[in-house]
Amino acid sequence: MRVEHVQKNWISIIHDLDCSKVLSAETEKSLYELLADRAIICIKNQTLSHDDLLRIASIFGKVWDYKEDYGSRAFGVGHKQPEVDEEHSDNVEYVTEKGVLGNSYVPFHIDLNHYPIQYVPNRLLYCEANDTKESCPTVFLNTIEGFKHLDKNIQKLLRKSSINLKAPYVGGRHATMKRPAVDWHPWHKKEYINIDGFTIDMDEYKGDWHNLRRTIYTQMEKDNPRYEHHYDVGDLLIYDNRGTTHFRPEFEGHRMLKRVSWHQDWSKYVE
Numbered sequence: 001m002r003v004e005h006v007q008k009n010w011i012s013i014i015h016d017l018d019c020s021k022v023l024s025a026e027t028e029k030s031l032y033e034l035l036a037d038r039a040i041i042c043i044k045n046q047t048l049s050h051d052d053l054l055r056i057a058s059i060f061g062k063v064w065d066y067k068e069d070y071g072s073r074a075f076g077v078g079h080k081q082p083e084v085d086e087e088h089s090d091n092v093e094y095v096t097e098k099g100v101l102g103n104s105y106v107p108f109h110i111d112l113n114h115y116p117i118q119y120v121p122n123r124l125l126y127c128e129a130n131d132t133k134e135s136c137p138t139v140f141l142n143t144i145e146g147f148k149h150l151d152k153n154i155q156k157l158l159r160k161s162s163i164n165l166k167a168p169y170v171g172g173r174h175a176t177m178k179r180p181a182v183d184w185h186p187w188h189k190k191e192y193i194n195i196d197g198f199t200i201d202m203d204e205y206k207g208d209w210h211n212l213r214r215t216i217y218t219q220m221e222k223d224n225p226r227y228e229h230h231y232d233v234g235d236l237l238i239y240d241n242r243g244t245t246h247f248r249p250e251f252e253g254h255r256m257l258k259r260v261s262w263h264q265d266w267s268k269y270v271e
């Protein structure tokens with residue numbers, strides 16, 4: 001396999017690797033170490049079954065089993081997923097515009113930070129449809145680097161602050177969740193910023209919250225450029241769900257990705 005590091009080394013693109021075949025222990029170890037080091041890896045040109053997706057996901061930790069655990073599928077209560085493969089439907093999700101989000105713009109967020117299941121450690125997105133390539137990228141920002149770029153006085157304020165998060169759409173749950181504004185990334189042992197577009201306010205801040213959030217994002221992005229992933233068919237994207245925050249623009253037409261999440265008990269990473 002050939003690894004190309006891009007964008008200040010927080011994203012790696014992997015070429016010449018066929019994940020439909022059982023990988024050697026050595027290759028699995030290389031992938032595992034790569035994801036532990038990078039925020040996003042993208043393996044190009046894959047043709048993968050659900051079994052393949054779950055097998056690759058298992059390299060990086062415990063896959064979320066929706067049969068056993070309360071999971072992100074609760075997010076989609078009330079909407080039926082299309083073309084679900086019965087055999088594996090519990091662990092490979094379909095992400096389409098037919099869900100609660102529709103074709104709308106979704107602001108920067110850390111997946112499901114606004115849900116009681118606080119810690120989805122990583123997620124995998126697989127693009128196998130041409131429509132997705134045409135329609136809509138996923139745009140990422142590095143939350144560890146972002147925090148480092150904030151003014152010292154803002155860092156200090158955030159370290160002692162709690163934020164309240166609520167999704168801008170009404171899904172199966174619509175509660176407000178409280179989180180620390182800055183949290184501790186368990187395998188990088190670094191602070192990362194939790195504030196996103198779903199953050200409605202901050203307990204310790206009496207000023208104009210929306211103005212502060214704009215300032216924070218402007219500072220985060222200074223010398224820490226966002227990464228836009230425009231999907232090619234066959235892209236297998238795996239991202240660190242806390243080391244990054246992401247958004248997607250409004251789009252027209254169809255977009256379909258397959259998704260696997262890791263269980264919040266992702267102990268393989270913290271052994």
Ligand SMILES: [Fe+2]
Nearest residue numbers: 109110111246
């Ligand atoms: Fe997301």
